Amino acid sequence: MGRKAEFEGNVSFDECSKEEYIKQMDDLLASHGLLEKFVYNTEIWNTVTGDDGLFVIKLDEDNIVKAKNVIVSVGRMGKPNKPGYKFPRAIRPRLNFNLSNVCNGEKVMIVGGGDTAGEYAYGLVELEDMQDCTVTLNYRKPTITRMNPMNTEMTTKYLDNGKLINKMGVDVEGVEVDGDPGEERVKVNFTDGTSEVYERVVYALGGTSPVDFLVNSKIDVGRWDEPLMDEKTMETNIKGLYTIGDVVTDQGSIALAFNHASYVMNDIVAKNK
Amino acid sequence: MASEKIVDIAIIGAGPGGMACAIEAKLAGIENIIVFDKAATPQ
Structure with missing residues (x-):
């Protein structure tokens, strides 16, 4: 926390400790009636486009969610673990x-x-x-x-x-x-x-990055396994599928993540007009 | 029993970006959303 940032969207936060930040965000989500929209303890492995044009997110063998748009906001790219022997x-x-x-x-x-x-x-x-x-x-x-x-x-x-x-x-x-x-x-x-x-x-020895998700979802990635997307809208090569935040930047910036969210929503709203 | 839910926006990851997306969506009038995160609690 504690870094100056310029917020381009509707969401911002005051500089504070991590605990205070979480409290701020919780309060903000609660004030918008959004807490019930959050489903924890649920890891998503990929998303694919179904025959009806909607994205299919498989939660388990029996339960799926279909979505018109998917926003991938997973964590920072990590360094994968390597074996002990040399690579010629x-x-x-x-x-x-x-x-x-x-x-x-x-x-x-x-x-x-x-x-x-x-x-x-x-x-x-x-x-x-x-x-x-x-x-x-x-x-x-x-x-x-x-x-x-x-x-x-x-x-x-x-x-x-x-x-x-x-x-x-x-x-x-x-x-x-x-x-x-x-x-x-x-x-x-x-x-x-x-x-x-x-x-x-x-x-696949652990310590891997969200590139697993990206590749499984057929999102084009660059040389460093970063998702390739339109920087103005954050939309990937797959229409309606967006990537934001630390998965696309190595800056660890909350402000950037907030701004990315704004870009995405502007694009979704513009397409729905 | 199998279930299928249809939403306007599914957000994967409830970190800062995911939370901001949820709020921006609500402010844009899009309420049929869902946010998934592998963590047990907000991080």
Whole structure:
């Protein structure tokens, strides 16, 4: 708190401590009768456009919310955790931390046992424009223990039917270059003495950023995994889908987030006139 | 029982930006909104 800011919209706050800020915002939301609109303890994995043109937000197996517009206001981009072994320079472009570089037809291995790993793995299997990929899930433990029930169910389903290749219960010892210069692939050496060559390895070892959500929602991202959008309206490549706040800026500015909210609402109102 | 709710605006993330969106929407006359957050309480 405590930084001077210029507010361009209707929402502002007085400089104060974090506790006082939360109190200010709570009071503001209450005064507008908005507290009942907030649903906590609910993590959203993606949003997709349905046949009726509305965005579909799946809360669980039985419950969905459909929306005319979606505003993504999730947290700051984080740095993903990396494995302890070295990445040889020649294959670094093939060692990734999200799916944004995966091409259809590639032989891909996802590394990790958490929700992100599961979402990447079964997400890649399900994506229509990635149907020709061969997807392997590698996790050092033999069973899934860290995913939420939905991701466990989805991942298990594809492991069981063979659409997702099971390489669990073994760790990666290291990676090395396979192939001639210009055609390098990733040779993965496992702790059980086996090796396998992949065209791409995607690490999902925690500490990941909201890029998971962005990619799952088919929002175009830039070189640094930032969402690409119109800076005047905050609208992404998907009409009616907006990204604001820390997910689009590394400045950690509440004032910017408030201003982004104003830009979005101006756009939505203008389109509804 | 399965449920389906339709809103004008769904906001994902109840941080400063999400809260501001909710207020701006209300002031713009858009009341059919919902805000989701993975946290258990306001942050």
